[in-house]
Amino acid sequence: MADTFQKGTSLVHEDRLFPANLDMRDIARRLYSEVKDLPIISPHGHTDPSWFANNAPFGNPAELLLAPDHYIYRMLYGQGISLDALGVPSKAGNPDTDPREAWRIFAENYYLFRGTPSRLWLDHVFNEVFGLSEPLDGSTADAYYDVINTALQSDAYRPRALFDRFNIELLATTECPTDTLDHHKTIQSSGWGGRVISAYRPDAVIDADHERFQAALDEFADITGEETRSWTGYLAAHRKRREDFKAIGTTSSDHGHPTAFTADLGAAEAEALFDKVVAGKGTAKDHELFRGQMLTEMARMSVDDGLVLQIHPGSCRNHNGPLFQSHGRDKGADIPMQTDYVHALRPLLNAFGNDPRLSIIVFTLDETSYSRELAPLAGHYPALKLGPAWWFHDSPEGMRRFREQTTETAGFYNTVGFNDDTRAFLSIPARHDVARRVDCSFLARLVAEHRLREDEAQELARALAYDLAKAAYKL
Amino acid sequence: MADTFQKGTSLVHEDRLFPANLDMRDIARRLYSEVKDLPIISPHGHTDPSWFANNAPFGNPAELLLAPDHYIYRMLYGQGISLDALGVPSKAGNPDTDPREAWRIFAENYYLFRGTPSRLWLDHVFNEVFGLSEPLDGSTADAYYDVINTALQSDAYRPRALFDRFNIELLATTECPTDTLDHHKTIQSSGWGGRVISAYRPDAVIDADHERFQAALDEFADITGEETRSWTGYLAAHRKRREDFKAIGTTSSDHGHPTAFTADLGAAEAEALFDKVVAGKGTAKDHELFRGQMLTEMARMSVDDGLVLQIHPGSCRNHNGPLFQSHGRDKGADIPMQTDYVHALRPLLNAFGNDPRLSIIVFTLDETSYSRELAPLAGHYPALKLGPAWWFHDSPEGMRRFREQTTETAGFYNTVGFNDDTRAFLSIPARHDVARRVDCSFLARLVAEHRLREDEAQELARALAYDLAKAAYKL
Amino acid sequence: MADTFQKGTSLVHEDRLFPANLDMRDIARRLYSEVKDLPIISPHGHTDPSWFANNAPFGNPAELLLAPDHYIYRMLYGQGISLDALGVPSKAGNPDTDPREAWRIFAENYYLFRGTPSRLWLDHVFNEVFGLSEPLDGSTADAYYDVINTALQSDAYRPRALFDRFNIELLATTECPTDTLDHHKTIQSSGWGGRVISAYRPDAVIDADHERFQAALDEFADITGEETRSWTGYLAAHRKRREDFKAIGTTSSDHGHPTAFTADLGAAEAEALFDKVVAGKGTAKDHELFRGQMLTEMARMSVDDGLVLQIHPGSCRNHNGPLFQSHGRDKGADIPMQTDYVHALRPLLNAFGNDPRLSIIVFTLDETSYSRELAPLAGHYPALKLGPAWWFHDSPEGMRRFREQTTETAGFYNTVGFNDDTRAFLSIPARHDVARRVDCSFLARLVAEHRLREDEAQELARALAYDLAKAAYKL
16 A cells, blocks of 8 residues: 555656657756646635545545546446446435446446546546556456555545645635535634635526525525525625635635626616516526626625636536436536627626726636637736636646637736646646646747747746636635 | 559658657557558448449549549639539539540649648549659649559459459448449449448438428338338338348448437327428428437437437538539538537437447537537447548548547547548548548657557557447447 | 847747747748748738828837737736726827836736737837847836837838838728828828738728718718719719729728628618618618628629728627727727628628639638638638638737648638738738748648648748738739
8 A cells, every 4th residue: 555656657657748849848847847846726626525524534446536526437328337337326326336346347448538637637646646556457456446445544545634645725615605614614623724615606596497496595594594585685695605605715606607698787677587586487588697697796796705706607517318317417417518708798797897806717618719709808808817728628638728729819817727626636636737737838839939938937837837826716 | 554552752751641759750650550551441431332333444534533522623613713624514414624634724723732631632542543653733734644544444443453452341332212222232242352331321301401302202102112201101111221221231321411400209299290391381490300300210210220320410501502503512512510519419319328229420510519519428428429520621630630629528439430431432541541640640649748558559549440430330 | 229130139039939849840940931031911901001101200119019009908908907007098088198107017017928929029029120139027118118219219210111121012001981092192102112002991881880880971972972872872982982992002892890791682672771771770680781781792893893802700899898988999808709601601602702803801700610611611612712810810829720720621722821900010020920930830840741842831831921912912
């Protein structure tokens, strides 16, 4: 069993992701050497705060690395392997799957991940977290399972120990307005030095298409003592909970709407819309209008309370109807769709986009908007910045396209560094490492092509790895 | 005249299409050396089965290489050269054009193809099929014409001899359900060993916007003995003909719809729609709905009879009205248009996409869907795979974009290798060679950047050149 | 103060923008060495003809380089710097800003432009026009200001002297049909040898959404003596003014519509539409239809008078409402939007696209159309050619994407070389130099990958830098 990080084996080459051209590679190496050990700022993600509150050991390899990670089981499912065989929970509960058997299936099919970022992240985890150096396949499946399983039972692999070992300076989780934030309070009163904050994610109380909308409104009333079925009370409840989130360190809200649509209705019109939607009388169009109006309301609150506003649109959720019936949400069946920003964001930007006190961070799954819409918008509006390459595009080629297609119009300083957006805690160092390597490689090209001096690139490498995230998220 | 393949001349360099970086080039060379001589699997194309049934000599150079190839004459037409001057047939018949004169015009304007894949394919054909080594231009036009013309009269250049020489293991043509398949039957009973199959392409009996729809329905009745103007008889006719196609080796159907729209109507609703459309009372929207419903019906049949379902949407056919009037279909005036897959394919995928027995292969002319829609869909649904870079994108840059934009989400194993989709028989080896070189170059970059081991890349090079096509098309 | 061009300093490296790979770099150097000193053809731009008519000295550095250039102040504004502080005029007039103070703010924030083409152009101007060689930042701000300010007062920096020094063979400005063309007449009768022509840009008299539409129609009547509120008189007025523009050397018209929509109405229908629109009774849809019809009318006139028709669609103008209120048009708040060409251009192309006498040049801000729509269209229609990478895409990465995504389908010869489209006169040599370097680098890759012979690349390098612009714009 490994309790140190081992490098340089065949699983993770020290020059991985750097350009093959030797001149560029040398520049990339120099840039990377100055940023590789910077602490990790993870301002947007989906880890479970109870891990750090309770600090209990993680479960077995399959339960930790396989069953919760839709990046991984979607690929296996897509090749005809059943989710049951992988131990992925359904609405009926956890399937009765031997975790070692699930792991073997994964190992035998690990070749499917060739060329994907999951492969890079997993090899990094295997090698640098668990000290493994032979490639994973059917022949090494059991050895892998044993090494990882044993490690997970040791204190060095408990959540807080890993957090410290990973050199994480800050980690943000994501919670609903109806969350008690008890785990975060436990962490903060524990005496442990790790900084774990939350992000305010009110989708369930904003999106009337969400299956829990009505129930969430009730819980929202309970936790705030506000009348959340009146427009005034509803807004007051948001303001109250935003303060609660701020009290445990939160600096941002987060909004996962189907589109980037925003609206800026008059007060009376907004109230009438709210009444209709809450009464369950809204059409699909009313629901969209209400979501759009609420982004503008959130921006208005942000101007007052300083929370950064994150907008993540463009996913067609639960595309696979039968799978949604059997297994519910977040099972790898969310598919990106074409997304307009230029018209969609205009009401919000015309209302608050000229205010430099406000910070709006926009993400996209539609790469066509990088050069056409997002870079021109972020390069103009003082309030707007671009989140990093996101989700399916959180990958070497995706990051490269992001830089190539946004930098010339928006520059580097209207972007916000990297965030990992992950629930796979063990992969966080791997993901930040990939981002640092890819950004250093992009910068190395600019230097090698004499478009940037190396001292500038060095400053930028640090900004992209650390400074910009800290500044943009007001940390 | 040449009867052997000559290499290494100025027309086709042995390192063509490999990366300029020497480390990557060396890797690419090694990968390519293991796949360059693999037999050609051509599971989707548009060659004429009568060539292999009759084995008659091809005509003159202009008639063989110029007049039927809209990749070539569209470029010349676009620079103001008339189709008549090139010998391209119109509705009025073949123009009275001296083929040598047409060839000279082509040769004088061959510089227009610089940077296009047509140039790569043609130089390959000139050099490796005809042994020519001087560049084609006005000064060499006549010499070219004579060499090619003489060769075509020899037995070594008859269709079957070339098929054998090209090392083609399997070639699929494409036929309508109203085709007798006589040529295929002739080939199979001829004693010649070449394997030539068909693909079932029922557009004319499915697309009510097709000018031959009503006539084709009648022929469909004649050839099947079914009542093709009743819903039950119509479906039975499809089932019958699919079996006929299977009997001569067919393993796939092929559907060239304007969009990727699919529908999954109830039985009564589908029948009512059919009745309306067949009666000529359908609106444009009804025609679209019927096309969409039929893709789902074809999938239903595929689950039973095992045919692979190919969908090729997104071309705005016959964009040039005056040219369509004078020259008819397929004259280089089909223009790609923006194509949605995420909503369009949902009904079909929700009905049959979770069934691993089914194999659906989707192609696109809208590259924006690679990373946004197609790779996420193919990386999730067991039944769905991605066809290669298609038509205008069947080119070095197009193939590179395909790999760069699909691999990270769909991996390599949700793609189906290369197919040439061509009616230009002599260019088939050239096209497969380009694909093998470009894929090896892409893999070489992954190896040089330490994202893949070379032994994995070698396995993948073979899969992309040969194994995946064979598996995906159930050959 | 510098009166010679100094090279090779740290600001502009002699190998800038060439590939890092040494083999490719050597090829790129050789190609570039043959085209770098070719005269500049600038057939499309927005410089002020009064500069060359009056030949008065330019103002101070901030007034010349900062206040009029929305590429520059949009980035500074986007980071929270007020336009007043930069000396940018508002509707209230010029702010009372010390130009040296504005320059200092610019200098301190010059790092924001890292990775942008503005940085490349500005460093080129600083170094090659003003002989500066230290990087611009807060510490060099005053020295820069003094050097530039002193230079601008010398005769060597007057407009005509710079025009001659820049080796400009032809420069086109852009004027409304209501312009007297007096500056152009002055230039032509001045005895100075510089060739400055105009482009006919009738947006204000065609676009009923333009705030000056009605007033412009009146001026259009005044300057032509035609009844511009009758369809016949209106068309006659266009014809007359097109002749006036031709008389001072104009060879093209230019159309900046929101979309690429075209229409081809019957004569009576067109007249009825015109009457409705001019009477102020048109809907938004009527205005769009009228703009579309007028593109076809302009094409009809072009067939007669030979003017090249330029179409520049796809910008959502004045996106920032509050800024438009305070500062008016052209303040960096025009944002590209998704643009269809395949359906939009069909009426125009079906009417005139098969006529090789006509030359239509289309530009786009939506890069997704390069490979999907524009290259296939330009590779087929005799009348259609592709303008270069435009506006936000006039950049190294933008130009590379343009070549990579258009060449394989349209070839090089359906493109029209480079144009700078700028109002920043001093940056014209820098912009053409960037284009020449990027095109030579693209060609070098094709040569290094054995897709093109070097002698062909050399011919192409010259065509892209000089010949194609001259031919396409009929100069």
